[in-house]
Amino acid sequence: MNDTNLNLSNKVNKTLKDIVKENENLSKELSLIKSKLKTKNTKPKSTPIRFYLNEKTIKLVKRCITKLQAIDPISGWFVYILSITGCRGVEIQNVKLADISQEKSNNDEVFYSLRVNVAKKRTSICIREVVIS
Incomplete structure (x- = not known):
């Protein structure tokens, strides 16, 4: 009975040592992964440039719309409705x-x-x- 207890304790010690080694290896891998994530170059997203129309551009757009209405009334009115509503073309088409x-x-x-x-x-x-x- 003493031999069986000794064998059992040896097996437990061996599995415990294996578990400790595996735990150390996993913690090393985890620290490597964390360091790679920290050093990874992450570029911040650039904010889009806002486009505002000035008076000169607004007059030019209005003039183009009136010329388009004279050439092709359906397209001209479509573009006119787009310009005054601020909707997308697909939204107006629907x-x-x-x-x-x-x-x-x-x-x-x-x-x-x-x-x-x-x-x-x-x-x-x-x-x-x-x-x-």
Whole structure:
């Protein structure tokens, strides 16, 4: 019985030593991986440059839109609606006739109301209503 206890204790010591060695190897690997991640060159994301229109550019765009309306009325009005709404082309293309309504003001002036689905977030639906005189 004494021999079996001795064999059992030797086996336990051997497995314990193996586990300690494996633990040391794994901790060395972990420290290597951590050091590689720290030294990795991570470039910060550059912020996009904002583009603002000045008065001269706005006049030039308006002039181009009126020329386009004279040449091709459908394309001209499409670009005009894009310019005043700030919507994307696909968003305007997805507008149905049911989304366009005609309204009259007190002065008998006619307004057209467009309901445009704006693709802000996929989880929620955002509808932008645009009134054009």
